[in-house]
Amino acid sequence: MLTKPEPSDQNDAAARLRAFIVEGGYEPGDRLPPERELTGALAMGRSMLRRALDQLERDGAIWRHVGKGTFVANGIAAAGGAGGLVELGRQLTPFRMMRARRCIEPAIAREAAMNASGESMTRMRLAMERARSASNWEDYEAQDDHFHRTIAMGADNLLLLSLFDQLNQVRRAVAWGNVTRDTIRPDADHQSFGEHEAIATAIEARDPDRAYEAMRLHLGSVNARLFDEG
Numbered sequence: 001m002l003t004k005p006e007p008s009d010q011n012d013a014a015a016r017l018r019a020f021i022v023e024g025g026y027e028p029g030d031r032l033p034p035e036r037e038l039t040g041a042l043a044m045g046r047s048m049l050r051r052a053l054d055q056l057e058r059d060g061a062i063w064r065h066v067g068k069g070t071f072v073a074n075g076i077a078a079a080g081g082a083g084g085l086v087e088l089g090r091q092l093t094p095f096r097m098m099r100a101r102r103c104i105e106p107a108i109a110r111e112a113a114m115n116a117s118g119e120s121m122t123r124m125r126l127a128m129e130r131a132r133s134a135s136n137w138e139d140y141e142a143q144d145d146h147f148h149r150t151i152a153m154g155a156d157n158l159l160l161l162s163l164f165d166q167l168n169q170v171r172r173a174v175a176w177g178n179v180t181r182d183t184i185r186p187d188a189d190h191q192s193f194g195e196h197e198a199i200a201t202a203i204e205a206r207d208p209d210r211a212y213e214a215m216r217l218h219l220g221s222v223n224a225r226l227f228d229e230g
């Protein structure tokens with residue numbers, strides 16, 4: 001029977017992959033070896049490697065281009081030395097964290113509606129499909145995170161992507177407390193699915209104002225679920 005890796009195992013795999021990149025002298029824009037070589041170099045199975053790759057992509061340390069490979073991103077150095085961001089997150093309340101997201105992410109969605117490539121839109125849709133099929137909340141949240149990052153990538157602005165990645169690193173360090181879940185996984189009619197659809201549809205329609213408003217409403221909805229207010 002297959003067992004799901006523990007979070008500590010996943011964190012260790014991501015750390016090993018990050019160390020491989022840094023110690024190997026890979027620079028932003030360099031392509032990493034294919035997965036079959038990385039599994040041997042890192043002495044880990046392919047499923048664990050893919051989880052590590054997913055984690056580093058969410059952290060902004062790498063990016064993947066379908067058919068071309070995995071590349072080192074500008075965020076590798078920042079992600080490797082994010083002590084200041086982590087400390088900032090520890091000092092920030094969840095409420096203020098959400099306020100920051102509601103200021104920044106709608107503007108990023110507006111830029112994505114104007115600049116997103118076809119590949120970015122494909123990645124966005126794939127993250128949505130994986131979120132809908134997630135078998136547990138942890139997998140859902142990983143895909144939800146990835147969905148938002150694909151929008152930041154779609155803005156086609158390295159500064160905005162870097163800001164998003166830093167915002168995300170701070171968000172992970174915020175002490176959110178214990179979130180009680182009544183189900184093993186999101187229900188089929190989970191509110192965020194429709195909200196994500198509205199954002200994606202506006203971006204695909206190249207409608208900046210609608211994309212901005214859809215993201216603003218989505219984050220307002222998340223805020224309301226967390227704090228019982230709009």
